[in-house]
Amino acid sequence: MIDIIKPDKKFSRRELLTGTGKLAIGAALISAGGAALVSNAEARVKYPWPYKKVDPDRAAEIAYENWYKGFCCYAVASGILVPLREMVGEPYTSFPIEAVKWGHGGVIGWGTMCGTLLGAGFAISLAAGHPGEKVLNEVIHWYSETELPIYKPKNPKAVFKATSVSNSPLCHISVGKWMAKEGVKFFSPQRKDRCARLAADIAAETARLLNAWADGRFKPAHAPQAKIHQMTAQNNCGDCHSK
Numbered sequence: 001m002i003d004i005i006k007p008d009k010k011f012s013r014r015e016l017l018t019g020t021g022k023l024a025i026g027a028a029l030i031s032a033g034g035a036a037l038v039s040n041a042e043a044r045v046k047y048p049w050p051y052k053k054v055d056p057d058r059a060a061e062i063a064y065e066n067w068y069k070g071f072c073c074y075a076v077a078s079g080i081l082v083p084l085r086e087m088v089g090e091p092y093t094s095f096p097i098e099a100v101k102w103g104h105g106g107v108i109g110w111g112t113m114c115g116t117l118l119g120a121g122f123a124i125s126l127a128a129g130h131p132g133e134k135v136l137n138e139v140i141h142w143y144s145e146t147e148l149p150i151y152k153p154k155n156p157k158a159v160f161k162a163t164s165v166s167n168s169p170l171c172h173i174s175v176g177k178w179m180a181k182e183g184v185k186f187f188s189p190q191r192k193d194r195c196a197r198l199a200a201d202i203a204a205e206t207a208r209l210l211n212a213w214a215d216g217r218f219k220p221a222h223a224p225q226a227k228i229h230q231m232t233a234q235n236n237c238g239d240c241h242s243k
């Protein structure tokens with residue numbers, strides 16, 4: 001039995017279908033005409049969701065501030081998804097961004113994939129679908145090959161000097177190289193701010209690449225990893241394998 005939500009305000013059928021009305025997506029709805037039921041399948045917005053260009057500076061600011069609320073994965077996902085909630089509305093509004101928080105510390109402290117990249121992956125997937133994997137691949141290359149962090153917060157929560165190139169998307173290696181360079185411990189205010197700023201950088205780069213993709217200007221510079229190495233892999237082979 002399908003629940004019927006009675007709108008207290010009248011919505012057009014189009015508003016109901018596109019979710020610009022205030023009603024829950026996926027629920028059975030009464031059209032403005034009052035009779036026709038819209039099925040669950042019809043009301044659900046197709047994947048991927050509509051994308052509108054996100055300002056990279058705004059994405060960075062949100063990510064920096066939100067790192068302190070839910071860490072790296074949540075920070076980057078919200079840097080992209082909060083502006084999309086404002087510009088597009090549903091279904092972004094109903095997506096619980098807090099649900100991706102577990103990516104922190106390379107998945108709850110296991111130091112595997114950096115949470116910023118997992119956060120980017122969630123946002124890119126929702127906005128660009130499976131073809132977005134090419135965009136994510138470029139974000140991961142940029143993360144691994146760039147001297148980070150670059151972002152300068154308006155109100156920094158800690159001061160530090162070091163920037164580092166991770167040569168790897170792994171949290172443990174990325175944060176470890178930076179900690180060694182700065183000479184601080186993991187639970188220091190400097191390390192926290194380094195990761196918050198790095199989240200800002202990844203959110204901004206994700207927005208830049210998604211915007212290029214939306215404009216039809218995106219050109220992948222790299223092939224998929226498994227195709228290159230004939231195995232799933234990171235690129236810093238020598239860090240773990242002796243020659």
Ligand code: HEC
Nearest residue numbers: 168170173228229231232233234235236237238239240241
């Ligand atoms: C984060 C560390 C790490 C990195 C980086 C890494 N590997 Fe490995 N790799 C391992 C470990 C650990 C094993 C398992 C080795 C074993 O048990 O003998 C392995 C296994 C392998 C194997 C299969 C077993 C063998 O020795 O033939 C191949 C091939 C391989 N790696 C190639 C690469 C290549 C090529 C790269 C770079 C593109 C790479 N690895 C990067 C850690 C790493």
